[in-house]
Amino acid sequence: MDHVKELSKLLTEDQVTTNQTMREQHSRDESYHIPSLPDMVIFPKRTEDVQKVINYANTYEIPVVPFGLGSSLEGNAIPYKGGISLDMSLMNQVLEVRPNDFLIKVQPGITRLQLNKELKKYGLFFTVDPGADATLGGMAATNASGTTSVRYGIMRDQVRDLEVVLASGEVIHTGGLSAKSSSGLHLNGLMVGSEGTLGVITELTLKVHGIPECIMAARATFPDPGRAVEAVTSILAANIPVARMEFVDEHSIRQVNIANERNYELKPTLFLEFHGNEAGLKQDVEFMKEIVSDLGCMDIHFEMDTKSRAELWEARHNLAYSFIHGHPGKKLMVTDVSLPITELAGAILHARESIENTGLVGAVVGHVGDGNYHALVMVDLADQAEVEKAKELNELIVLYALERGGTCTGEHGVGVGKVKYQQKEHGAAYEVMKSIKHTLDPKGIMNPGKIF
Amino acid sequence: MDHVKELSKLLTEDQVTTNQTMREQHSRDESYHIPSLPDMVIFPKRTEDVQKVINYANTYEIPVVPFGLGSSLEGNAIPYKGGISLDMSLMNQVLEVRPNDFLIKVQPGITRLQLNKELKKYGLFFTVDPGADATLGGMAATNASGTTSVRYGIMRDQVRDLEVVLASGEVIHTGGLSAKSSSGLHLNGLMVGSEGTLGVITELTLKVHGIPECIMAARATFPDPGRAVEAVTSILAANIPVARMEFVDEHSIRQVNIANERNYELKPTLFLEFHGNEAGLKQDVEFMKEIVSDLGCMDIHFEMDTKSRAELWEARHNLAYSFIHGHPGKKLMVTDVSLPITELAGAILHARESIENTGLVGAVVGHVGDGNYHALVMVDLADQAEVEKAKELNELIVLYALERGGTCTGEHGVGVGKVKYQQKEHGAAYEVMKSIKHTLDPKGIMNPGKIF
Numbered sequence: 001m002d003h004v005k006e007l008s009k010l011l012t013e014d015q016v017t018t019n020q021t022m023r024e025q026h027s028r029d030e031s032y033h034i035p036s037l038p039d040m041v042i043f044p045k046r047t048e049d050v051q052k053v054i055n056y057a058n059t060y061e062i063p064v065v066p067f068g069l070g071s072s073l074e075g076n077a078i079p080y081k082g083g084i085s086l087d088m089s090l091m092n093q094v095l096e097v098r099p100n101d102f103l104i105k106v107q108p109g110i111t112r113l114q115l116n117k118e119l120k121k122y123g124l125f126f127t128v129d130p131g132a133d134a135t136l137g138g139m140a141a142t143n144a145s146g147t148t149s150v151r152y153g154i155m156r157d158q159v160r161d162l163e164v165v166l167a168s169g170e171v172i173h174t175g176g177l178s179a180k181s182s183s184g185l186h187l188n189g190l191m192v193g194s195e196g197t198l199g200v201i202t203e204l205t206l207k208v209h210g211i212p213e214c215i216m217a218a219r220a221t222f223p224d225p226g227r228a229v230e231a232v233t234s235i236l237a238a239n240i241p242v243a244r245m246e247f248v249d250e251h252s253i254r255q256v257n258i259a260n261e262r263n264y265e266l267k268p269t270l271f272l273e274f275h276g277n278e279a280g281l282k283q284d285v286e287f288m289k290e291i292v293s294d295l296g297c298m299d300i301h302f303e304m305d306t307k308s309r310a311e312l313w314e315a316r317h318n319l320a321y322s323f324i325h326g327h328p329g330k331k332l333m334v335t336d337v338s339l340p341i342t343e344l345a346g347a348i349l350h351a352r353e354s355i356e357n358t359g360l361v362g363a364v365v366g367h368v369g370d371g372n373y374h375a376l377v378m379v380d381l382a383d384q385a386e387v388e389k390a391k392e393l394n395e396l397i398v399l400y401a402l403e404r405g406g407t408c409t410g411e412h413g414v415g416v417g418k419v420k421y422q423q424k425e426h427g428a429a430y431e432v433m434k435s436i437k438h439t440l441d442p443k444g445i446m447n448p449g450k451i452f
Numbered sequence: 453m454d455h456v457k458e459l460s461k462l463l464t465e466d467q468v469t470t471n472q473t474m475r476e477q478h479s480r481d482e483s484y485h486i487p488s489l490p491d492m493v494i495f496p497k498r499t500e501d502v503q504k505v506i507n508y509a510n511t512y513e514i515p516v517v518p519f520g521l522g523s524s525l526e527g528n529a530i531p532y533k534g535g536i537s538l539d540m541s542l543m544n545q546v547l548e549v550r551p552n553d554f555l556i557k558v559q560p561g562i563t564r565l566q567l568n569k570e571l572k573k574y575g576l577f578f579t580v581d582p583g584a585d586a587t588l589g590g591m592a593a594t595n596a597s598g599t600t601s602v603r604y605g606i607m608r609d610q611v612r613d614l615e616v617v618l619a620s621g622e623v624i625h626t627g628g629l630s631a632k633s634s635s636g637l638h639l640n641g642l643m644v645g646s647e648g649t650l651g652v653i654t655e656l657t658l659k660v661h662g663i664p665e666c667i668m669a670a671r672a673t674f675p676d677p678g679r680a681v682e683a684v685t686s687i688l689a690a691n692i693p694v695a696r697m698e699f700v701d702e703h704s705i706r707q708v709n710i711a712n713e714r715n716y717e718l719k720p721t722l723f724l725e726f727h728g729n730e731a732g733l734k735q736d737v738e739f740m741k742e743i744v745s746d747l748g749c750m751d752i753h754f755e756m757d758t759k760s761r762a763e764l765w766e767a768r769h770n771l772a773y774s775f776i777h778g779h780p781g782k783k784l785m786v787t788d789v790s791l792p793i794t795e796l797a798g799a800i801l802h803a804r805e806s807i808e809n810t811g812l813v814g815a816v817v818g819h820v821g822d823g824n825y826h827a828l829v830m831v832d833l834a835d836q837a838e839v840e841k842a843k844e845l846n847e848l849i850v851l852y853a854l855e856r857g858g859t860c861t862g863e864h865g866v867g868v869g870k871v872k873y874q875q876k877e878h879g880a881a882y883e884v885m886k887s888i889k890h891t892l893d894p895k896g897i898m899n900p901g902k903i904f
Binding site for chain 2: 142153156176188198209236278280281283341422427437
């Protein structure tokens with residue numbers, strides 16, 4: 001059976017390719033995980049195309065790995081068992097905007113910046129901001145979050161409805177348009193974060209927000225990381241509705257300065273943002289200034305206008321790329337644990353010590369308002385000793401988090417990198433997850449080897 | 453096999469009863485749904501007790517219906533197939549408070565007011581407020597919400613972790629302590645709202661909030677319901693972070709006045725509440741006053757102090773009871789649809805017309821910020837014609853909502869009352885829900901006849 005030929009007949013010839021360059025592009029993501037080639041890449045243009053591919057793949061037991069932009073960080077979209085890389089980039093349209101319902105319906109291949117460009121016309125924005133200009137389908141698949149979730153929630157919180165093609169070829173809708181529902185089982189939540197292991201997302205109806213009346217950003221520097229993190233917990237405890245609250249250590253600041261031609265002071269820093277009405281925001285900011293000053297904040301610098309605010313967050317968002325570009329020949333290994341907020345200070349100190357013990361170039365940054373932080377280290381994949389050190393570091397950090405009620409992945413997903421911690425994190429619940437996977441995908445064609 | 457005797461041996465004798473009064477108390481909820489007696493009532497004291505009961509019940513295929521306080525409104529806890537009513541009221545302890553993590557771990561039998569009494573010591577509160585002093589286990593089982601969810605989210609949004617005893621007797625934890633996670637499948641969301649059909653909740657770890665610096669409540673009256681609802685959509689569109697926003701029609705105001713000795717004006721009214729810092733709240737309230745005045749608001753009355761605010765919300769919360777007490781011999785039938793916010797005004801007008809067509813005593817109230825409203829009618833269950841009219845009204849209202857992307861139940865759950873709309877609302881996804889139910893409870897012992 002010539003699967004490529006048969007699938008080309010089911011769709012059109014230009015939608016199915018075995019081109020080597022194309023296969024290579026779909027063999028990797030932005031992580032240190034080892035690439036693996038798909039047998040072919042398919043570009044569906046509509047839900048019916050996805051259905052045809054899945055029906056065919058299910059019949060012949062061919063693995064199907066949905067692919068957004070390849071910005072994943074745990075090998076989530078790498079086709080380790082070959083088969084089909086299902087590239088959703090041609091399905092990138094806005095299908096419907098309902099501004100007064102604060103809803104937008106899109107196809108999965110649309111990216112975050114494309115979406116926000118469309119929403120701006122209506123005075124609206126999409127809150128989830130993982131840094132990368134990822135596709136919305138990919139963000140839903142991994143349950144992405146990022147800098148703003150401390151205020152607006154994670155990807156799962158924004159999904160009102162998904163259209164999903166199941167392994168059976170059946171097309172389902174997981175939710176509805178209403179802001180809340182107690183009807184049936186919560187399939188929205190089940191599908192978000194399932195990383196393509198239960199089905200392919202072909203449409204998303206997402207919650208959007210009005211652009212706030214006032215936005216203010218600030219950089220606050222501290223004498224040591226401990227006091228910076230203490231400021232985070234104090235700001236949360238004071239009930240200040242901060243919209244972003246990022247910890248950036250001095251090693252990261254150095255990289256930010258080099259890559260962005262800044263001269264930020266080389267100190268542990270909080271990048272903060274506040275959203276609100278003018279009067280409320282002013283009071284919040286005054287209160288925040290008192291709190292951080294009590295904790296030894298050395299300097300606080302406000303970014304008042306849109307441009308300088310954008311520059312601040314660009315620097316933060318490009319941090320991972322800054323490390324990559326600053327260390328040619330090396331790959332980025334990034335951890336992604338999240339812990340209860342009271343365990344965060346200890347976790348970050350432990351991570352910094354552990355990085356120093358490896359002798360690798362590294363840093364700690366984090367979405368600290370959620371208890372989520374990343375340890376970044378640069379690794380030469382050809383140097384087995386370096387690779388081993390990075391893996392040990394990841395393991396140390398994950399085990400530290402799990403022992404304290406945390407999770408092995410706050411926002412990057414399980415992919416292949418975190419499969420080995422699933423049993424430890426979820427215990428008997430992991431069997432329940434496996435049984436659901438088996439019920440919905442009995443032949444195991446959907447992104448095999450990921451999560452399970 | 454004498455199941456009562458065997459189960460008494462597995463637990464202690466006083467934990468298992470067939471007492472007629474006790475069985476009757478567990479045969480009904482607060483709705484018009486017809487009561488049905490359990491064969492016995494069992495009072496577990498710990499997770500192990502629940503495990504023993506479930507293992508026994510699964511072996512002998514005895515139905516198990518978890519029971520909180522019986523405040524459900526769709527027959528959710530009525531044991532229509534007999535068997536065991538599993539009363540969780542003895543498991544009502546606070547297990548752990550982690551104030552700086554904004555978390556509390558409780559047993560399922562604790563009620564909302566008990567929980568908030570405990571939290572107040574820490575300057576914290578639990579946001580979900582369905583009116584009734586329901587148990588937290590019951591609230592999680594039905595995915596309850598109520599007046600505050602427009603700001604703080606529904607029950608599902610507050611659940612960080614659940615301990616659940618499955619039909620297999622296995623005990624699982626569905627989540628963790630971290631504010632976010634992308635690890636594994638989202639079992640938290642699946643269990644919340646599953647109404648005891650997938651397992652018995654034996655522990656809940658819940659997100660709590662700091663008590664806001666300022667709270668202000670108001671009553672705003674309008675010349676007609678259309679303009680009141682238009683004010684709701686305008687307030688939302690203006691990005692004002694309102695904490696409660698309730699529509700109460702003039703029929704309901706009449707009942708409120710009688711039951712609570714008030715003299716609120718007999719006009720369509722919005723009950724509003726704002727939470728925030730002092731300066732921000734003041735600006736929000738000023739803006740809101742402009743908006744409602746542009747829409748013909750006739751009078752706006754603020755409740756400034758804690759006592760008068762409490763009285764306002766007490767009146768709102770007691771509304772259903774006011775109708776019940778005001779119409780002895782009749783039972784309350786209450787609809788519970790939720791729609792996209794732009795469809796709400798039409799839906800409420802349609803509901804009011806439909807109530808008038810029945811000739812029954814009735815009213816419309818609603819958590820309108822979420823698009824969720826209730827039509828209440830008083831029904832003499834002995835009068836078959838009245839019962840039929842009420843059922844037709846429910847059906848009309850549900851179909852109106854479903855045709856517009858809404859849901860048949862915003863917060864009361866499916867129980868038995870909404871089973872017949874599940875296929876229509878969820879389509880092919882209903883089969884997926886059924887397959888998950890079958891996977892987790894192959895013998896169908898967990899609250900049989902509910903949702904499925």
